[in-house]
Amino acid sequence: MTPGDFEWLYKRRKKIAHEKKLKADKKRKWLRKIKPKQQKVKYNKIELEHLKVQKLSYRRFLQSNYWRMVKKIILKRDSNSCIICGKTENLEIHHSTYKNHKNEHLHLEDLSTLCHAHHHEWHCTIEMKGI
Numbered sequence: 001m002t003p004g005d006f007e008w009l010y011k012r013r014k015k016i017a018h019e020k021k022l023k024a025d026k027k028r029k030w031l032r033k034i035k036p037k038q039q040k041v042k043y044n045k046i047e048l049e050h051l052k053v054q055k056l057s058y059r060r061f062l063q064s065n066y067w068r069m070v071k072k073i074i075l076k077r078d079s080n081s082c083i084i085c086g087k088t089e090n091l092e093i094h095h096s097t098y099k100n101h102k103n104e105h106l107h108l109e110d111l112s113t114l115c116h117a118h119h120h121e122w123h124c125t126i127e128m129k130g131i
């Protein structure tokens with residue numbers, strides 16, 4: 001082998017490496033085109049808590065962060081007072097329907113703030129009427 005041969009071999013190897021790199025780049029570009037980046041789904045906190053309560057019993061549900069957060073929203077909406085008498089003590093959140101149970105944050109209209117007395121009264125009235 002002459003020094004010229006070495007040079008030729010060296011250049012050829014370099015060329016092959018360069019071509020390989022170009023090919024790989026092309027492939028990568030292609031893949032990027034056909035496979036769009038996976039979209040990251042960002043949940044806000046209540047949605048995250050919402051996912052956690054789906055399998056909980058009603059009792060556990062009432063103790064969940066999700067319910068606590070929903071309650072906070074309802075209390076704020078109803079200015080921390082019973083919607084019937086305006087009392088601000090012993091407040092409870094009443095479900096007018098359970099059809100959206102565990103999806104309450106999407107159906108805030110199903111919930112209302114009542115004082116303990118009015119909450120009790122509400123349920124007694126409805127139960128007496130047999131609704």
Ligand SMILES: [Zn+2]
Nearest residue numbers: 082085115118
């Ligand atoms: Zn009341």
Ligand SMILES: [Zn+2]
Nearest residue numbers: 093094095119
């Ligand atoms: Zn109730």
